Amino acid sequence: MEQYFERLTNELLNKNPHLSEEKARTWVELLWEDFETTYAKAGRKYRGQEVTEQIVRQIILNYGDKLHEFIAKNPKYKAYLEKE
Numbered sequence: 001m002e003q004y005f006e007r008l009t010n011e012l013l014n015k016n017p018h019l020s021e022e023k024a025r026t027w028v029e030l031l032w033e034d035f036e037t038t039y040a041k042a043g044r045k046y047r048g049q050e051v052t053e054q055i056v057r058q059i060i061l062n063y064g065d066k067l068h069e070f071i072a073k074n075p076k077y078k079a080y081l082e083k084e
Helices: 002-015 021-041 049-070
Strands: none
Touching: 002 021, 002 049, 021 049
């Protein structure tokens, strides 16, 4: 799974220069976990890490350049992303 996280973290860093490597990695892990949790709660069959990678990549492509602004609007992630 480390390879997925590294690849997605690098993609997010390329998309958003406002994020440190640590914060980009945290975002990737949070997005990954949220997708898998939501998918499972919906009763969907697990389709593998490749599918999760594709979903997280799509989020990065669509919203990656604005993720650093998201923390102000959603306190759920605040504790994870404000520690330095």
